[in-house]
Amino acid sequence: MKxxxxxxxDIKGKIINGDYTATEQLPFEKDLCEAYNTSKMTVKRALDxxxxxxxxxxRRGSGTFVKDLSQKEIQRITNSAQLDxxxxxxxxxxHKVTSKILAFEVIQADDIVQDKxxxxxxxxxxxxxxxxxxxxxxxxxxxxAIPIERAPGLERKHLEASLYDYIKDExxxxxxxxxxxxxxxxxDEDEARHLEVDVNDPIxxxxxxxxxxxxxxxxxxxxKHRADSFVSETIVNN
Amino acid sequence: MKxxxxxxxDIKGKIINGDYTATEQLPFEKDLCEAYNTSKMTVKRALDxxxxxxxxxxRRGSGTFVKDLSQKEIQRITNSAQLDxxxxxxxxxxHKVTSKILAFEVIQADDIVQDKxxxxxxxxxxxxxxxxxxxxxxxxxxxxAIPIERAPGLERKHLEASLYDYIKDExxxxxxxxxxxxxxxxxDEDEARHLEVDVNDPIxxxxxxxxxxxxxxxxxxxxKHRADSFVSETIVNN
DNA sequence: AAGTGGTCTAGACCACATT
DNA sequence: ATGTGGTCTAGACCACTTC
Numbered sequence: 001m002k003x004x005x006x007x008x009x010d011i012k013g014k015i016i017n018g019d020y021t022a023t024e025q026l027p028f029e030k031d032l033c034e035a036y037n038t039s040k041m042t043v044k045r046a047l048d049x050x051x052x053x054x055x056x057x058x059r060r061g062s063g064t065f066v067k068d069l070s071q072k073e074i075q076r077i078t079n080s081a082q083l084d085x086x087x088x089x090x091x092x093x094x095h096k097v098t099s100k101i102l103a104f105e106v107i108q109a110d111d112i113v114q115d116k117x118x119x120x121x122x123x124x125x126x127x128x129x130x131x132x133x134x135x136x137x138x139x140x141x142x143x144x145a146i147p148i149e150r151a152p153g154l155e156r157k158h159l160e161a162s163l164y165d166y167i168k169d170e171x172x173x174x175x176x177x178x179x180x181x182x183x184x185x186x187x188d189e190d191e192a193r194h195l196e197v198d199v200n201d202p203i204x205x206x207x208x209x210x211x212x213x214x215x216x217x218x219x220x221x222x223x224k225h226r227a228d229s230f231v232s233e234t235i236v237n238n
Numbered sequence: 239m240k241x242x243x244x245x246x247x248d249i250k251g252k253i254i255n256g257d258y259t260a261t262e263q264l265p266f267e268k269d270l271c272e273a274y275n276t277s278k279m280t281v282k283r284a285l286d287x288x289x290x291x292x293x294x295x296x297r298r299g300s301g302t303f304v305k306d307l308s309q310k311e312i313q314r315i316t317n318s319a320q321l322d323x324x325x326x327x328x329x330x331x332x333h334k335v336t337s338k339i340l341a342f343e344v345i346q347a348d349d350i351v352q353d354k355x356x357x358x359x360x361x362x363x364x365x366x367x368x369x370x371x372x373x374x375x376x377x378x379x380x381x382x383a384i385p386i387e388r389a390p391g392l393e394r395k396h397l398e399a400s401l402y403d404y405i406k407d408e409x410x411x412x413x414x415x416x417x418x419x420x421x422x423x424x425x426d427e428d429e430a431r432h433l434e435v436d437v438n439d440p441i442x443x444x445x446x447x448x449x450x451x452x453x454x455x456x457x458x459x460x461x462k463h464r465a466d467s468f469v470s471e472t473i474v475n476n
Numbered sequence: 477a478a479g480t481g482g483t484c485t486a487g488a489c490c491a492c493a494t495t
Numbered sequence: 496a497t498g499t500g501g502t503c504t505a506g507a508c509c510a511c512t513t514c
Contacts, residue, residue: 002483022356023453029500039485041279044500057414057453060500061493065453070356073417073447082474118260118308175476176295179311182470184422184442184463202440202465204422209311215261215295215303225422227440232420234472236320238413240502267481277504282481298481299512 007036007046015055015066016078026056026064053077054235080233083175085164086132086140095134101159103129106148113145116209116220124148128159131194134229138195141224150218167218176213182206182232195226204230245274245284253293253304254316264294264302291315292473318471321413323402324370324378333372339397341367344386351383354447354458362386366397369432372467376433379462388456405456414451420444420470433464442468
């Protein structure tokens with residue numbers, strides 16, 4: 001493990017278990033350098049990770065402090081996993097994820113998909129339309145477009161399990177990032193039927209463009225969530 | 239301006255105006271060091287900002303590349319402002335923001351507010367309840383709790399303009415970060431009346447804890463958005 | 477084997493806050 | 496004046512990709 005990760009993990013642990021409490025001042029960087037027997041840049045990097053994560057703040061001239069976080073807020077920050085995909089996200093919590101496949105076809109990308117995936121006009125994509133269930137209850141409707149040349153050999157059986165696993169394990173590709181956009185709408189008849197809610201019930205919509213570590217787009221997805229299972233959490237630093 | 243910011247700004251500009259196009263390889267860090275007459279760590283830092291922002295990706299052993307972004311996606315990334323508050327966010331776009339104050343009082347924090355702001359039991363907070371309008375049309379309902387001891391002298395007139403301006407300019411405090419949570423709900427009668435929508439119409443809800451650069455909480459706010467004016471965009475890196 | 481980005485160092489100097 | 500964190504350097508060595 002990298003040195004800055006060790007320091008990061010160690011200090012984070014001390015915040016979680018209460019060795020460092022809310023608003024408490026951490027040791028100075030100088031002292032942390034001695035304690036961990038390392039250089040200033042490395043300590044700074046470890047602390048910056050904690051700043052990004054929302055656990056601490058730094059003030060030039062004064063020092064470094066734990067944020068004024070409630071215990072619940074610390075838990076929330078600690079348990080967040082962002083880029084794992086629907087299957088992993090829920091099965092890690094002991095739930096069973098299943099998929100009902102409504103459509104699986106190869107079509108020409110429409111204007112929106114073409115733009116989002118930055119494809120040439122007339123490009124073909126897999127068009128996948130699934131209802132994802134958690135413990136047998138429908139949770140989301142997912143429409144996914146994947147450029148055919150980036151996922152050759154995609155089959156129906158992959159859709160019943162995890163698309164992300166197929167991309168990672170079978171294609172050997174690495175997902176690097178996702179650009180997300182969240183909106184809200186009323187359920188239309190289709191959505192209501194599939195999600196087992198009433199027409200006009202509120203729905204959380206996540207649009208997502210997913211990028212590989214090559215910089216190429218791999219997926220454009222629109223996900224429609226039942227209101228009762230939709231939450232999105234982020235931390236914004238200045 | 240800091241050197242890494244200059245390099246960051248320069249390269250970002252070249253991506254925006256098309257000097258570097260989608261999927262194109264950037265010069266090697268070594269060459270950028272020469273070009274900008276600086277050291278490796280500084281170039282690396284500039285590039286890492288672009289990675290965080292979602293514009294480029296780096297691959298050890300291979301090089302640095304512009305992501306496969308559509309022109310629209312580049313615009314979206316470039317125009318995002320996160321921590322500015324409602325007033326600034328909309329008036330910068332040439333719109334007029336007004337506020338209707340529904341409540342302004344000092345009360346004891348309830349359990350939720352107390353937890354979110356990490357206050358001691360029995361603490362007092364300003365309780366502010368406003369409808370915010372853009373160009374005369376209601377856009378959001380905002381309930382805000384502010385610990386009284388952190389914002390002494392808050393008056394009604396500050397609420398008609400921007401609360402953030404008051405915090406920044408008159409109290410001389412600096413906002414450092416915000417922890418956000420987005421959910422979805424049906425409009426109840428109150429919400430429908432204030433937002434001028436129908437009962438049970440969908441509503442986007444943003445809960446936000448705002449922190450100062452001291453690490454202290456300054457605000458807990460719950461914001462209810464009309465569906466037609468609600469969007470939230472984020473970039474998730476691995 | 478050569479070249480890429482990633483980590484880490486030991487230290488200089490700077491900007492800012494406190495005393 | 497002292498001490499904090501922030502920036503930057505010049506270079507060593509490492510992990511990984513490509514040839």
